[in-house]
Amino acid sequence: MTETDAKAGLNAWTPEFLDEMYAYYLLAGIPEHDAQEMKENTASFIPRINPLPTINHHIVEGQRFVLGGFEYEAIFTPGHSDGLIVLYNRERNMLLSTDHLLPKITPNISYWFHGRDNPLKDYLTSLEKIKKLDADLVVPSHGKPFHGANERIDEIAAHHDERLERVYEYVKEPVVVHDVCAKLFPKVLTVHETRFAIGETLAHLEYLRDKQQIARHEENGSWKYYRV
Numbered sequence: 001m002t003e004t005d006a007k008a009g010l011n012a013w014t015p016e017f018l019d020e021m022y023a024y025y026l027l028a029g030i031p032e033h034d035a036q037e038m039k040e041n042t043a044s045f046i047p048r049i050n051p052l053p054t055i056n057h058h059i060v061e062g063q064r065f066v067l068g069g070f071e072y073e074a075i076f077t078p079g080h081s082d083g084l085i086v087l088y089n090r091e092r093n094m095l096l097s098t099d100h101l102l103p104k105i106t107p108n109i110s111y112w113f114h115g116r117d118n119p120l121k122d123y124l125t126s127l128e129k130i131k132k133l134d135a136d137l138v139v140p141s142h143g144k145p146f147h148g149a150n151e152r153i154d155e156i157a158a159h160h161d162e163r164l165e166r167v168y169e170y171v172k173e174p175v176v177v178h179d180v181c182a183k184l185f186p187k188v189l190t191v192h193e194t195r196f197a198i199g200e201t202l203a204h205l206e207y208l209r210d211k212q213q214i215a216r217h218e219e220n221g222s223w224k225y226y227r228v
Helices: 004-011 015-027 032-043 119-133 150-171 178-184 192-211
Strands: 064-067 069-075 085-089 094-099 137-140 213-218 222-227
Touching: 004 150, 015 032, 015 192, 032 192, 069 119, 119 150, 119 213, 150 192, 178 192, 178 222, 192 213
Parallel strands: 094 137
Antiparallel strands: 064 069, 069 085, 085 094, 213 222
């Protein structure tokens, strides 16, 4: 993996990090009981991922690999994670898209209160980067292989445009992340799903804040977002 994601993985399961996440959940306007459940849900993964693997080398952009007799080039595509890569074979115009392009669902793009501060901007930039390849066959990490990377890229970009419009509508008055999330994801979610929904909501809010279309202030221990 990339050095960026290796370092993130080493940090993500520490008690200090989990305590920080709980505090940030409160900033997002999540009730204390729910925030504690979300912290415990993350902590429940620790036994499943230990012992952590030893990473003695890191993938860098442009690095080449031979897999199944074909050469693939590593391309840096931050968004779903800060250090995500895809692998591209020019001979067959084939993309191993990891979690960057998925055939049915959109990859989760979340801001986790740490790391790169505008993951949605990173992701949309990465989509445009991969669009220049005009890849034919796409083999994703989830779902079946499919043809036509650019068509799928356009669909995903349109999805995020529509979601950004909805988020902008929801912040006519100052509102906490938790309340925006409830409107974006009205179905009853599990605790695990709620963590991802909060992260995705925050990524869209921070994208709009970076574009100076909305602003944020802290009030009564919670962040509130509102139109400029």
